[in-house]
Amino acid sequence: PPASSLQAKESAAGISDYTRSHRQPGARLRSIERVDAWCEAGTAMTPQDVAGVMFDIAKLRFATAVLSKTQCKYVKEQVINCEESWPADVIGRVCYGLQAWPPSEATQILGSVLPRLPALAEPLTEKYVGMMLYGTRYCKDGPEIKSFFAHLAGEIPKCQEEFNGQTIGNAIYSLKGFVYCEKVQALLAVLARKLAECVETMKGQEIANALYGLQRCKDGHELRTVIGILAQRLKVPGTELSTQEIACAMFGLQSGGGSAEMRDLLGTLAEKILVSKGEFNTQGVSNCLYGLNQCSDTAELRQVIGAIATKLQESSVPPLHIQQMSMILYGLRGCSDCDELRSLLGALAVPIVGDADTQPLANCLYGLQRCHDSPEVRAVLRVLQPCIIAAQQTWSGQNVSNALYGILRCGDSKETRAILGALAPKIVETSCDFSSQHISMSLYSLNNYKDGPELRAILGAIAPKIASCQERLTAQSIGNSLYGLRGCSSCPEMRAVLQGLAVKIAECEEQMTDVEISNALFGLRDCRDSPELRAVLEPLADKIRQCSGVLTSHSTANALSGLKECGDSSTVCAVLGALAPKIAGHTGVLKGYQIAKCLQGLRRCKDGPGLRAVLAALMPRMEGC
16 A cells, blocks of 8 residues: 555554554565565565564554465465574564454464464563564464463563553453453463552553453453552543543443442542543443443442533434444443433433344343333433334344343333334244243233233233243243233233243243242232133142242232132132142231232132131231231
């Protein structure tokens, strides 16, 4: 490419490259010209030639952009087949150059470097450690990179030099693309010690780069140590972060959890967000908030969310792509309903542009799982509802169950019902199988809605999925599934769901607990006598008899109140007969409202052995009230 198109290479986090080289682009191009001549002549490159070319290619961005296919093949073969010994500077520059190659080829070259590492006569210097790690960040995850990390984890402690902030930042940054394993953990532990020993004041860019590299690390001692040290470095007076650096830093916190170190860092980041210069772009906001998706609900998490909301209110938020909205809302899933969260949602209830895909939409709704009904939540739901209608992709069972679960606590508003109405035809259209988990999660998520056309449409769409499900429902899934029906009156859709669940209850081999039994019966509280209801109650009576526990006061009240509309069939009498010894077996005193629920649940039962047994079991527990 012409020299004018050559720019300084940047990391994915938007942070300047590690190496401090003042060599001009023209000189690098002349190095590439020599490759052309060597390739034509079939000349064997020396180790220093190999290192120089690999380094210059990296500075010119990508091998495939500056070399022909023939030249790429020639350089790769020269690197792999070079038989001379390599000193540390050659290994450092060759590894640094790996970033310019496609991942598979970079990994192949790295594999040829590995046997040369044990032959090094002297410990690696700080400079070469930084270059080697930074260059391998795009290699494929596999045995080669794991062996490379294992070797460096053993070599870095031998280095007597202090690592500066730039080396530390870029070294940890290089871990961003690799699955966390013992080798990565060992390397992170070594880098944590070097970070602790670093006396140099770290720049905001360097701190952000290091945090960004932690995105795939798992919560544990090593991660907490690094986060704790970086939080202290961020508190040093004069340390500032741009909005872009904040976005990169927060994106790396995806495994941070709710540790004390994480809370300290979040509190510090909240302060930096409020004083940061510039505005967040839409991708920056989505990166910031997505990084919080594993955070526990803490005061510091709310401070960060409040700070971002304040920052966004300083300017208008442009329309978001569905993937950006998905990252934002999914990242908020750990935060309970609060003023800060509502303020942020109000700022983000902006139009969505571009095509809407099902997975991002399901993640959007799933992220609202701790939100209660509010004008801000309703505004977000109004934005999402047309996208659900317009989505052309198939909705899987996981998508549906996540979407329904996400709006479980968002109230029974016009907006939530509009979401149900938009989802129902998507469930009907999908040919995807629903697992037992998808069925129980979907039905349980309906427990806060009152009867209506939207709720019935959802039940009617789910009923065939129950019938076609090949898995058995667990005892907990049965309790949750029936509990979710508590708001729906008897209707064809409800009876179709009961018909499918009756088969699943009969198939279940697990013993049900008192809570699962009471949840199951309580969900039937508005069901009237029907063949489908009797088909459910019959196997439930068997489950009650098999239960080894007894019913607490709460479970007793819920179980009996669930029978209030079920009639006086022989099946209901069988259920009462099964419940009586479970009620009598507990000595807990019933409270007044629990007595009322119990007796109200018996209002349609005619005199008989089952009713009398239940009343006899209730009397001792009522007398102490």
